[in-house]
Amino acid sequence: MPEFPYLPQTEVEIEEMLRAIGVKSIAELFTDIPEKFDVDLSIPASADEFTVLRDLKELSQRNSNLNDLSVFRGGGIYKHFIPSAVQRIAGRGEFLTAYTPYQAEISQGTLQMLFEYQTMISELTGMEVSNSSMYDGASACAEAALMSVRINGKTKILISQAVHPEYIDTVKTYCFGGNIQVDEVNFDRKSGQIDLSDLKSKLSDDVSAVIVGYPNFFGVIEDLREVRKAIPENVMMIVSANPTALAILRAPGKLGADIVVGEGQPLGNPPYLGGPGFGFFASKEAYIRKMPGRIIGETKDGEGRTGYVMVLQTREQHIRRNKATSNICSNQAFNVLLASIYMSLVGPKGLQEIARRSYDKAHYLAKRIEKMDKVRPVFTGPFFSEFVVEFKKDLSSLNSKLLKDKILGPLDLGEFRDDMKNHGLICLTEANRNEEIEFFAGRLEELE
Amino acid sequence: MTIFDATVEGRTGFRLPEEKSYGFEPIDVLPEHLLRDSRPELPQVSELQVVRHFTGLSRKNHSVDSGFYPLGSCTMKYNPKLNEEAASFEGFSQLHPYQPEETIQGALELMYNLQNSLCEITGMDDFTLQPAAGAHGELVGMLLVKKYFELKGDTSRKKVIVPDSAHGTNPASAAMAGYDIVEVASNKDGRVDLESLDRLLDESVAAIMLTNPNTVGLFEKDICEIQKMAHDRGALLYYDGANLNAIMGHARPGDMGFDIVHLNLHKTFSTPHGMGGPGSGTVGVKTFLKELLPVPVIDFDGQKYRIVYDLPDSIGKIRSFFGNFGVLVRAYAYIKTMGSDGLKRASEMAVLNANYLRSKLVELIPTAYSGICKHEFVLKGTKLISEYGIRTLDLGKRLLDYGIHPPTVYFPLIVDEAIMIEPTETETKETLDHFAATIATILEEAKENPELLKLAPHTTPVGRLDEATASRKPKTRWSKGS
Incomplete structure (x- = not known):
C-alpha cells in the first residue's frame, strides 16, 4: 500500500478501529452497497507531490500567460495591477x-x-x-x-x-x-x-x-x-x-x-x-x-x-x-x-487614479487610431476604457501577427455578432505602460 | 474595529508607476450628471495597517487548518497545499478567457482530462465543468431535465420529487427551473419509502433528486428498484453528489442508473471552501443528454483541444466563460495525487473514521438510525432535552469553547434535534478520540451545570449574537459615527 500524506490511519490503528466498530474488515463497511456496483476506476494510480507539481507546471507552461503579453483585450475580464x-x-x-x-x-x-x-x-x-x-x-x-x-x-x-x-x-x-x-x-x-x-x-x-x-x-x-x-x-x-x-x-x-x-x-x-x-x-x-x-x-x-x-x-x-x-x-x-x-489598499484616491489612467490611456490610443487610414472608430458615444474599431482587413490574421509580437490584440466582435465582422474591441487599463501603447499603435500603423 | 474606523485622510497602501498623463479627462467629454459627484468612501490606510487588520480578522475564524471541523454534509477534509501551489502558477492564474485557443492548450487539456476523470469516477458519459457551486450544478441539472422533455414534446411533467431528508438546495433548484416540488417521505430506517414513492411517481413527474448515500449517511439499498420505477414511468433520475466522498471506487452513480449527476469539487475533491466559496458544481450526464449541456464544451480532435459553442440543443449559457477554472486546477491536482488507489482509499478511510466515531459516541448520545453508516451519521439529541434540559444547539455552542467546530445541527429535518457528524478521512484517530472525550466532558457539565452550556460559548471573540434584531432592521453597511 503506498503512503498517502493526507490519510493518517496506520495499519495498527485500522485494526483497532475495526474492532471498536465490531467488524472484521474494511470491506464489511461496504456490504450495504450491492456487489454488482463494484468497480475498478480506470484512472492513473496515485503519485507523489513532486511529480504532480512537475507535470502541472509543464501543463501550465503550455499556455501563454498574460504576464508575458501586452494585453489590449478585455470584454469582461481585465488585467489590472494587483498589490x-x-x-x-x-x-x-x-x-x-x-x-x-x-x-x-x-x-x-x-x-x-x-x-x-x-x-x-x-x-x-x-x-x-x-x-x-x-x-x-x-x-x-x-x-x-x-x-x-x-x-x-x-x-x-x-x-x-x-x-x-x-x-x-x-x-x-x-x-x-x-x-x-x-x-x-x-x-x-x-x-x-x-x-x-x-x-x-x-x-x-x-x-x-x-x-x-x-x-x-x-x-x-x-x-x-x-x-x-x-x-x-x-x-x-x-x-x-x-x-x-x-x-x-x-x-x-x-x-x-x-x-x-x-x-x-x-x-x-x-x-x-x-x-x-x-x-x-x-x-x-x-x-x-x-x-x-x-x-x-x-x-x-x-x-x-x-x-x-x-x-x-x-x-x-x-x-x-x-x-x-x-x-x-x-x-x-x-x-x-x-x-x-485590494480596495483597502488602493483606497478612494487609488481606485479613482486607476480609473482615470485607464480612461486617459484608452482615449489617447483611440485618438491615435482615428488618424490611421484603414481603421475606423465605430461609436460616437462616450467611453471609459474600451472602444470598438472597424478594421478594413481581416482582424483574425491581424491578431495572429500581433501575437507574434507578444500583443494580445483587440477582441474580435465578429465572434459574437455576424454584423460586426472585423470589429475589434480594444481595452486599456492602468497596467498598460505608455511604451507598450506606443509600440501597439506603431504595429497597428504598420500592419493595417 | 472596522477598517473604516482606521481611516486617516491622505493615507494609502498603494502606489502606481510614475507615468506621463496624455491629458484626457472624463470631465472633457462626459456630461456632468454622469460624473461621480462624491468620492467613494473606501478606507485610507497604510499597507501594514491592511495586513494587520486582515491578519486580525483571520484569527477570529475557525478553519480546517486550525482545528477539527466535523460538519455533516460539508466534507471539511484537508485542503492540500500542493493544490494551492499548482493554482498559483501564472500559466493558470494569468489567462484571459478570450485568448486564442492555441495559446491556452494546457488549460483546455486540463479541463478535458478532468472531464474524463470525473466521467470515470462517476460512471457518466460526459461532463460540464461550468457550474460555480453545487446549487448551480443542480440548477443546470434541472434545466437539462426541462429541456429534455421540451425537446421530446412532453409538456405534462411539472413536478420534481425530492426526499424529505434532502438538502434545501434540491427543492430550491427545482423550483428555479419552474418545477413544483413533491416531497417523498423517508421510512423508519432513514431511506426513501418505496411505497410512498410508488404512489407519488406518475406521468406528471419529470425527475427524482436523490443523494446516495443520503443525508443521514445511509446507502439507499433500494436504488435499483427506485431506478426502475423512475425510468419505467418516464422520469429522469438526478444524483446530488454532495456525498460522493463515501463511495469512490466502490460504486458509481452512473452504474446505479442516474441520468444526471452533480459533484461538489469543494467537498469530495478537496478544493478549499474559502469561507463559503468559490466552489465548483460540475455536472455529468448520460449520452442522451450530451447535446443539451451548457456551452461552451471542451473537445479534442486528436490534435488540438477546442472550445465548442455550436450546440443547437444546448440549454445555453449558465454563467460567463468556462467556470471556476482556478478551482478546477486544484481538483485536478488532487485527482492526480490520489489516483485510482488513493480515491478509493480516501472513501474507505472516510467511512472507517465515521463508523469508528459513531461507535464511540453511541454510548453517549443515541444514533438516529442503526447499522453501518457511510461517511457521516446522525445522532438524535432529544435525550439532552429530557435529561439535562439543554438543546443540541447548546452542545454545539459549548464545543466552540473546546476549539472544535460543531457538527451540523437541526439537519436533516426528519430527525428531531439532529446532530450530523462527518469526520472525513483526513482526521487522525487521536482527533476522533479527543472529540468523543470532549462530548463526554460536556455531557458531564450538562449534568452538573446546564447553564454553562446554555450561555456558551465563553471563550470566543463574541458570545451568542442577537440574530433576531439583526434581521428585523438589518444594518448591512458601516456608517460614520455608529
Whole structure:
C-alpha cells in the first residue's frame, strides 16, 4: 500500500478501529452497497507531490500567460495591477479553509470582512444594500432579472443588445427556468448606446425590468438618466457595471437604478481564464427581503459587544427550501476577500487614479487610431476604457501577427455578432505602460 | 474595529508607476450628471495597517487548518497545499478567457482530462465543468431535465420529487427551473419509502433528486428498484453528489442508473471552501443528454483541444466563460495525487473514521438510525432535552469553547434535534478520540451545570449574537459615527 500524506490511519490503528466498530474488515463497511456496483476506476494510480507539481507546471507552461503579453483585450475580464499584499494575506488558511459562517461566534473574521465588503460595494454603486456575492457578473445579472420579477410580479425582461453577450445568454437561460420572457433591445448604431426609441416601443404592461451595461460591452457609457426617463416608474432599471469605472462615473444608485450588479474580478482578482471572480449585487433597501444570496448584518452579543451575523436567512434555501428567493448557497466569498483587501489598499484616491489612467490611456490610443487610414472608430458615444474599431482587413490574421509580437490584440466582435465582422474591441487599463501603447499603435500603423 | 474606523485622510497602501498623463479627462467629454459627484468612501490606510487588520480578522475564524471541523454534509477534509501551489502558477492564474485557443492548450487539456476523470469516477458519459457551486450544478441539472422533455414534446411533467431528508438546495433548484416540488417521505430506517414513492411517481413527474448515500449517511439499498420505477414511468433520475466522498471506487452513480449527476469539487475533491466559496458544481450526464449541456464544451480532435459553442440543443449559457477554472486546477491536482488507489482509499478511510466515531459516541448520545453508516451519521439529541434540559444547539455552542467546530445541527429535518457528524478521512484517530472525550466532558457539565452550556460559548471573540434584531432592521453597511 503506498503512503498517502493526507490519510493518517496506520495499519495498527485500522485494526483497532475495526474492532471498536465490531467488524472484521474494511470491506464489511461496504456490504450495504450491492456487489454488482463494484468497480475498478480506470484512472492513473496515485503519485507523489513532486511529480504532480512537475507535470502541472509543464501543463501550465503550455499556455501563454498574460504576464508575458501586452494585453489590449478585455470584454469582461481585465488585467489590472494587483498589490502583492492581496494574495499574501488572503492565502492564510483561516480564510481559505473556513466554511460558510453559520457559526457566527467563530466566524467573526469572515463576517466582518464581508460586512466591510458590502459597505465598499454600497459606496461604489450608490445603493443602500449589497449582498456578500454571487458566482459571477453574468449570473448576478440573471438573478437580478429574477429578483425584479419577484418584486413586481411581471413576466418580461428587456435587455439591451449592448450588454455583454454572455450575460444576455445567461439571463435567457435563467429566465427559461423561471418561464420569463426575454426581449432584446437594439443599440444605436451610431452612439453604441441603447436605442431609446426601440426601448420605448418594446415597453408594455408586463415588462418587469430593463437591463443595461455601464459601461456596456462596447465600452460605451450609457446615459442612465435618459434610460430611467424613458421607462415608467414601475419598471425596474438593472445596471450591470464595471466596478473600476464606478470610481469616476456617477453611481448608478444616484441615476435611478433599482439593482446594480457586475463582475468583481477587476477588484484585485487574477483573471484565471474568467473564474473564479465574483458577482457583486446591490439594490435599494426596500427590496432587501427579495434579494438572493447571503447578507451580513451588524448586531450585539449578550454582553453588548459588536458582532456580525448572516441576516434574513429565512429568504435562503436551507430554511425556505422551494420558496427561497434563490437556490444559491456557496458563493465566492474568498474572491470577495481579495477584493476587500485590494480596495483597502488602493483606497478612494487609488481606485479613482486607476480609473482615470485607464480612461486617459484608452482615449489617447483611440485618438491615435482615428488618424490611421484603414481603421475606423465605430461609436460616437462616450467611453471609459474600451472602444470598438472597424478594421478594413481581416482582424483574425491581424491578431495572429500581433501575437507574434507578444500583443494580445483587440477582441474580435465578429465572434459574437455576424454584423460586426472585423470589429475589434480594444481595452486599456492602468497596467498598460505608455511604451507598450506606443509600440501597439506603431504595429497597428504598420500592419493595417 | 472596522477598517473604516482606521481611516486617516491622505493615507494609502498603494502606489502606481510614475507615468506621463496624455491629458484626457472624463470631465472633457462626459456630461456632468454622469460624473461621480462624491468620492467613494473606501478606507485610507497604510499597507501594514491592511495586513494587520486582515491578519486580525483571520484569527477570529475557525478553519480546517486550525482545528477539527466535523460538519455533516460539508466534507471539511484537508485542503492540500500542493493544490494551492499548482493554482498559483501564472500559466493558470494569468489567462484571459478570450485568448486564442492555441495559446491556452494546457488549460483546455486540463479541463478535458478532468472531464474524463470525473466521467470515470462517476460512471457518466460526459461532463460540464461550468457550474460555480453545487446549487448551480443542480440548477443546470434541472434545466437539462426541462429541456429534455421540451425537446421530446412532453409538456405534462411539472413536478420534481425530492426526499424529505434532502438538502434545501434540491427543492430550491427545482423550483428555479419552474418545477413544483413533491416531497417523498423517508421510512423508519432513514431511506426513501418505496411505497410512498410508488404512489407519488406518475406521468406528471419529470425527475427524482436523490443523494446516495443520503443525508443521514445511509446507502439507499433500494436504488435499483427506485431506478426502475423512475425510468419505467418516464422520469429522469438526478444524483446530488454532495456525498460522493463515501463511495469512490466502490460504486458509481452512473452504474446505479442516474441520468444526471452533480459533484461538489469543494467537498469530495478537496478544493478549499474559502469561507463559503468559490466552489465548483460540475455536472455529468448520460449520452442522451450530451447535446443539451451548457456551452461552451471542451473537445479534442486528436490534435488540438477546442472550445465548442455550436450546440443547437444546448440549454445555453449558465454563467460567463468556462467556470471556476482556478478551482478546477486544484481538483485536478488532487485527482492526480490520489489516483485510482488513493480515491478509493480516501472513501474507505472516510467511512472507517465515521463508523469508528459513531461507535464511540453511541454510548453517549443515541444514533438516529442503526447499522453501518457511510461517511457521516446522525445522532438524535432529544435525550439532552429530557435529561439535562439543554438543546443540541447548546452542545454545539459549548464545543466552540473546546476549539472544535460543531457538527451540523437541526439537519436533516426528519430527525428531531439532529446532530450530523462527518469526520472525513483526513482526521487522525487521536482527533476522533479527543472529540468523543470532549462530548463526554460536556455531557458531564450538562449534568452538573446546564447553564454553562446554555450561555456558551465563553471563550470566543463574541458570545451568542442577537440574530433576531439583526434581521428585523438589518444594518448591512458601516456608517460614520455608529
